[in-house]
Amino acid sequence: MRQTVTIRKLQKAKRDGRRISMVTAYDATFARLIDQGGADAILVGDSLGNVIQGHGTTLPVTLEHMIYHCAAVMRGVTRAHVVGDMPFISYRGSEDDAVHAACRLMAEGGVNAVKLEGGRSIANLVARLTTAGIPVMGHLGLTPQSVHQLGGFRVQGRAEDDAQRLLEDARILEESGAYAIVLEMVPQALAREVTEALTIPTIGIGAGPDTDGQVLVCYDLLGMNLDFQPKFLKKYANLGEGIQQAIQTYCEEVQSGAFPADEHSF
Numbered sequence: 001m002r003q004t005v006t007i008r009k010l011q012k013a014k015r016d017g018r019r020i021s022m023v024t025a026y027d028a029t030f031a032r033l034i035d036q037g038g039a040d041a042i043l044v045g046d047s048l049g050n051v052i053q054g055h056g057t058t059l060p061v062t063l064e065h066m067i068y069h070c071a072a073v074m075r076g077v078t079r080a081h082v083v084g085d086m087p088f089i090s091y092r093g094s095e096d097d098a099v100h101a102a103c104r105l106m107a108e109g110g111v112n113a114v115k116l117e118g119g120r121s122i123a124n125l126v127a128r129l130t131t132a133g134i135p136v137m138g139h140l141g142l143t144p145q146s147v148h149q150l151g152g153f154r155v156q157g158r159a160e161d162d163a164q165r166l167l168e169d170a171r172i173l174e175e176s177g178a179y180a181i182v183l184e185m186v187p188q189a190l191a192r193e194v195t196e197a198l199t200i201p202t203i204g205i206g207a208g209p210d211t212d213g214q215v216l217v218c219y220d221l222l223g224m225n226l227d228f229q230p231k232f233l234k235k236y237a238n239l240g241e242g243i244q245q246a247i248q249t250y251c252e253e254v255q256s257g258a259f260p261a262d263e264h265s266f
């Protein structure tokens with residue numbers, strides 16, 4: 001095993017009050033840059049359905065797609081902890097099929113852990129996976145695989161009873177063996193309450209500053225999706241415009257003959 005950021009280290013980070021940084025990646029080149037940039041964890045998210053495949057939701061992503069991208073990411077990583085998303089289709093049927101899918105993601109994709117969306121409804125499965133030696137990261141709040149049931153990509157847990165239910169789900173996931181939980185698009189006060197109630201780390205996206213860590217989609221934080229500016233997103237670079245500019249200059253130089261110059265020729 002090459003990874004040096006272990007689950008124990010992530011859990012110790014919570015106890016020590018050191019924030020955890022997680023970024024998504026889908027290929028070896030980005031994974032290497034993110035690993036060298038110092039992220040604690042890399043998520044091979046099923047958000048690849050959006051940013052790689054161009055779908056409007058994550059629902060069409062298959063287990064084969066996830067295995068392919070997880071294996072590519074693993075080839076670029078030497079240090080960070082890597083989590084692979086279980087795609088929607090892989091754990092909505094029998095628990096036996098879901099356990100088999102998680103085993104394939106670990107064995108063929110090579111990741112260190114799997115992530116599943118849901119609370120009490122997947123508690124048995126989480127317990128079975130962890131008993132089988134498969135570390136599970138939970139995911140509560142806005143769970144994009146349930147976008148149709150939730151009625152859109154919107155903040156979750158605003159009403160008091162929804163907030164209570166989410167808090168209970170978080171406790172149930174911890175009791176079932178989850179080692180960390182992503183909290184997506186929940187009010188800051190609820191994210192803080194969940195974080196304080198658990199001994200395992202919470203990793204927020206659109207959940208405010210009080211979670212134990214943060215996760216962002218790499219294409220979003222690098223500013224590669226020009227039209228995407230949700231409230232929670234900070235763009236740390238403007239690569240979208242940079243790439244467009246570079247391509248435009250390349251095209252102009254091919255047209256004008258400025259490229260290739262003598263120094264590029266044999």
Ligand code: KIV
Pocket residue numbers: 024043044045046047048085182184205215216217
């Ligand atoms: O698929 C994904 O990238 C995710 C993160 C947004 C948490 O689940």
